[in-house]
Amino acid sequence: MTTIRDVAKAAGVSVATASRALNGMTNVTRPTRERIEAAARKLDYVPHSGARSLTRQRTDTIGVVLPDLFGEFFSEMIRGIDLVVHAAGKTLLLGNMHGSAVETGQALRTMRGRVDGLLVMPPDSSAETIPDALLRDIPTVLLSAGAENGTIPFVTVDNYAGAKLVTEHLIDCGARRILHLAGPQSNRDAGERERGFRDVLRARLGQDEPLVLPGDFHEEAGREAARRLLHEELEYDAVFAGNDMMAVGLMAELRDAGIEAGRDILVAGFDDIPLARYVTPQLTTAHSDIMRLGSSAARLLLQAMGGEQKGPTDSLVIKPTLAVRGSTCKIDREKRD
Amino acid sequence: MTTIRDVAKAAGVSVATASRALNGMTNVTRPTRERIEAAARKLDYVPHSGARSLTRQRTDTIGVVLPDLFGEFFSEMIRGIDLVVHAAGKTLLLGNMHGSAVETGQALRTMRGRVDGLLVMPPDSSAETIPDALLRDIPTVLLSAGAENGTIPFVTVDNYAGAKLVTEHLIDCGARRILHLAGPQSNRDAGERERGFRDVLRARLGQDEPLVLPGDFHEEAGREAARRLLHEELEYDAVFAGNDMMAVGLMAELRDAGIEAGRDILVAGFDDIPLARYVTPQLTTAHSDIMRLGSSAARLLLQAMGGEQKGPTDSLVIKPTLAVRGSTCKIDREKRD
DNA sequence: TTGAAAGCGGTACCAA
DNA sequence: TTGGTACCGCTTTCAA
Numbered sequence: 001m002t003t004i005r006d007v008a009k010a011a012g013v014s015v016a017t018a019s020r021a022l023n024g025m026t027n028v029t030r031p032t033r034e035r036i037e038a039a040a041r042k043l044d045y046v047p048h049s050g051a052r053s054l055t056r057q058r059t060d061t062i063g064v065v066l067p068d069l070f071g072e073f074f075s076e077m078i079r080g081i082d083l084v085v086h087a088a089g090k091t092l093l094l095g096n097m098h099g100s101a102v103e104t105g106q107a108l109r110t111m112r113g114r115v116d117g118l119l120v121m122p123p124d125s126s127a128e129t130i131p132d133a134l135l136r137d138i139p140t141v142l143l144s145a146g147a148e149n150g151t152i153p154f155v156t157v158d159n160y161a162g163a164k165l166v167t168e169h170l171i172d173c174g175a176r177r178i179l180h181l182a183g184p185q186s187n188r189d190a191g192e193r194e195r196g197f198r199d200v201l202r203a204r205l206g207q208d209e210p211l212v213l214p215g216d217f218h219e220e221a222g223r224e225a226a227r228r229l230l231h232e233e234l235e236y237d238a239v240f241a242g243n244d245m246m247a248v249g250l251m252a253e254l255r256d257a258g259i260e261a262g263r264d265i266l267v268a269g270f271d272d273i274p275l276a277r278y279v280t281p282q283l284t285t286a287h288s289d290i291m292r293l294g295s296s297a298a299r300l301l302l303q304a305m306g307g308e309q310k311g312p313t314d315s316l317v318i319k320p321t322l323a324v325r326g327s328t329c330k331i332d333r334e335k336r337d
Numbered sequence: 338m339t340t341i342r343d344v345a346k347a348a349g350v351s352v353a354t355a356s357r358a359l360n361g362m363t364n365v366t367r368p369t370r371e372r373i374e375a376a377a378r379k380l381d382y383v384p385h386s387g388a389r390s391l392t393r394q395r396t397d398t399i400g401v402v403l404p405d406l407f408g409e410f411f412s413e414m415i416r417g418i419d420l421v422v423h424a425a426g427k428t429l430l431l432g433n434m435h436g437s438a439v440e441t442g443q444a445l446r447t448m449r450g451r452v453d454g455l456l457v458m459p460p461d462s463s464a465e466t467i468p469d470a471l472l473r474d475i476p477t478v479l480l481s482a483g484a485e486n487g488t489i490p491f492v493t494v495d496n497y498a499g500a501k502l503v504t505e506h507l508i509d510c511g512a513r514r515i516l517h518l519a520g521p522q523s524n525r526d527a528g529e530r531e532r533g534f535r536d537v538l539r540a541r542l543g544q545d546e547p548l549v550l551p552g553d554f555h556e557e558a559g560r561e562a563a564r565r566l567l568h569e570e571l572e573y574d575a576v577f578a579g580n581d582m583m584a585v586g587l588m589a590e591l592r593d594a595g596i597e598a599g600r601d602i603l604v605a606g607f608d609d610i611p612l613a614r615y616v617t618p619q620l621t622t623a624h625s626d627i628m629r630l631g632s633s634a635a636r637l638l639l640q641a642m643g644g645e646q647k648g649p650t651d652s653l654v655i656k657p658t659l660a661v662r663g664s665t666c667k668i669d670r671e672k673r674d
Numbered sequence: 675t676t677g678a679a680a681g682c683g684g685t686a687c688c689a690a
Numbered sequence: 691t692t693g694g695t696a697c698c699g700c701t702t703t704c705a706a
Binding site: 350351352353354357364365366369388390391392393394450 | 676677678681683684
Binding site: 003004005015016019020023047048050051052053054055056 | 686
C-alpha cells in the first residue's frame with residue numbers, strides 16, 4: 001500500500017510538504033502542489049485514517065453501541081443518528097453488544113481510539129456497564145436511559161407518561177379487565193411502562209393487583225401471551241403490550257383463533273414502529289418519534305464534543321402521544337395531544 | 338487518558354513488558370504480571386485501538402458500506418453480517434453512502450486503515466465506484482452485485498429467476514393484464530427483475546410491450562402507482578412490484594379506495610421482508626433469505642481475509658423461492674420449491 | 675524474563 | 691514556501 005512517503009518521494013518533496021498539499025493547506029506553491037497531487041493520483045494514494053487520527057487526536061467518528069441492530073426500532077434510531085452525524089461530516093461506527101453486560105463493556109473498550117464520541121443504549125438502561133475510563137475521556141450520551149444515571153446526559157422517551165396515556169385510553173374505551181404484557185425485567189423502559197399501567201389501574205379502577213404477564217419485547221412473547229389467554233380462558237377485554245412487536249404477535253395469534261383485535265378485544269402497544277400502521281387492524285400505540293430520539297441524541301453529543309459542557313440537565317425527555325387506531329375503540333380520537 | 342507508558346511506569350517496568358503482560362503473553366513472571374495488571378486496573382487503562390492497529394497492521398474490524406441503513410431489508414442484512422462477524426470476534430464499522438457515487442467513494446476511502454475487509458453494496462450494483470487502490474489492498478466482497486464485476490467475489494439473489502417465478506405465478510392465477518412497478522433505473526437488481534417479468538410475459542402471453550411503471554423501491558412509489566391505476570382507470574388484473582415495500586404501499590392505497598388485493602386485483606412483491614407477512618392480505622413474494630445473504634457474504638469475506646484466494650467463481654447466487662400468500666390466488670401453493 | 679528502540683503512517687512544530 | 695523531525699500509543703524485534 002502506498003504511503004505518504006511514497007508520494008513525497010515520487011514528487012521529489014518532503015513528507016511534510018506532501019502532507020500539506022494533500023490536506024489543502026495554502027502554503028504550498030502551485031507547481032509543487034500539482035506535482036504532489038499528480039504523484040498521489042498516479043500511485044493511487046489513499047490516506048490511512050488510523051494513522052491520521054493518531055496524530056490528529058481525533059477520528060471524526062461517532063460510536064454507537066446498541067443492544068441489538070435488528071428490527072425497526074433500532075433501524076429508525078440509527079437513521080436518525082446517521083442523519084445528523086452525516087451532516088456533520090462524520091462517520092458512524094456501529095457496535096452491537098448482544099444484550100450482555102460483559103459484551104457491552106468489551107464493545108465499548110474497543111471504541112477507545114476509534115471514536116470521538118459515544119452514543120450508548122445500555123441493556124438495562126443504566127450507565128453502570130460503561131467503563132469509567134471511557135466516560136471520563138469520551139463525550140457520551142445515553143439513549144433511552146433514566147435520570148438516575150448521574151452525570152451523563154441522556155435522551156429518552158417518557159415511558160411512564162406514555163403508558164398512562166395508553167392505559168387511560170383503554171379504560172375510556174370501556175375496558176375494565178386489562179392485562180399488561182411486560183417487557184424484560186431488567187429493562188428500565190419496560191419497568192416505567194408497567195408502573196404507568198399500574199398507577200392508572202389503581203387510580204381509575206381501584207385495581208391494586210392487575211394481571212401482568214412477563215415478556216421480552218419480541219414478537220414471540222406476544223404470541224405466547226395470546227396462547228395463555230386462550231388456553232387458560234382468561235377473561236380480559238383489553239391488553240396493553242409493553243411494545244408494538246409483542247402487540248403485533250399477540251394480535252396475529254389471537255386472529256388465528258378467530259379473535260379480532262378492536263372487535264373482540266382491545267389491544268394497544270408502545271413505540272409506534274412503522275409496522276404498527278400496516279397490521280390489520282392498525283395498532284393503537286404510544287407514538288414516539290424514534291428517529292427524532294436518535295437525531296436529538298446525536299445533536300446533543302456533537303455539542304458536547306464541541307466543548308460545551310453537557311450534563312443530565314441537558315437531557316431530553318420526549319413525551320409520547322397517543323395514536324389511536326383500529327385495534328382499540330375510536331371514541332376519543334380527538335383526545336390526541 | 339492513561340497510556341501504556343503510565344501503566345509501565347506505575348508498575349516499574351518497561352512498556353515492552355507492560356504490553357506483553359497486558360496481551361497475555363507467557364514470557365512474563367507471575368509477580369511482574371500481577372504488578373502490571375494491578376497498575377492497569379488502578380489507572381483504568383483502556384488500550385488505544387487506533388494505535389494498536391497501526392502497529393499490528395490489522396484492525397479486527399469489518400467495514401460495511403450500504404446505500405442506506407434504513408428499512409427491513411438492510412436491517413436483516415446487517416443482522417446476518419453481524420452474526421458471523423461477531424462470532425469471528427470482530428467489530429462492524431458501518432458506513433452509509435447515501436446513494437451517491439461520490440459519497441460512496443468518499444465513504445470507502447475513509448475505511449482505509451480502519452478495516453481489514455470490506456462488504457460493499459454499490460448503489461448501481463457495479464464495482465466501478467470502488468477506488469482501485471482499496472480493491473487491491475483490502476479484501477472485498479460485493480453484496481448484491483452482478484457477475485459482470487470482473488474479479489471481485491459477490492453474493493447476490495437471482496433476481497431474474499425470482500421475477501420469473503412471480504410472474505409465472507400471477508399468470509397461473511389467471512392474470513392476463515399484468516403491470517410491473519419497476520425499481521430504480523440504475524439499479525441492476527431492479528433491471529433483472531424487470532427483465533424476468535418481460536421475458537415471461539413474452540413467452541407465456543405473447544406480450545411484447547407490457548406496461549412498466551417507474552419506481553424507486555420506496556413505499557410512496559407504490560402508493561403513487563396505485564393512484565395512477567385508479568385515476569387513469571387502467572384495467573389491470575395484477576401488479577408485480579419490484580420489491581415488497583412498493584407492493585405494500587400499493588396495496589394500502591388501493592385498499593383505501595376499496596380495492597382489495599387478492600380479491601379485486603392480484604399483487605406480488607419481491608424480497609420477503611418480515612412486513613410481508615403482517616400486511617392484510619399477506620403478500621405473495623419472491624422469498625430471499627436476506628439474512629443468509631448477509632452472513633454468506635461475511636463468511637466469504639472472512640475466508641478471503643484468511644488468505645484464501647477468492648474470485649468471482651466463489652460468488653454465491655441465491656435462488657429465491659415463491660412464497661404464495663393471500664395477495665394472490667392460492668391455486669399452486671404446492672408449487673413452491 | 676526484561677528493556678531499548680525501531681517503526682506503523684501521518685501531522686505539525688520549528689528552522690531554514 | 692519548504693524540509694527535518696519529534697511525536698501520537700502501541701507492538702515487536704533484537705540484545706542483554
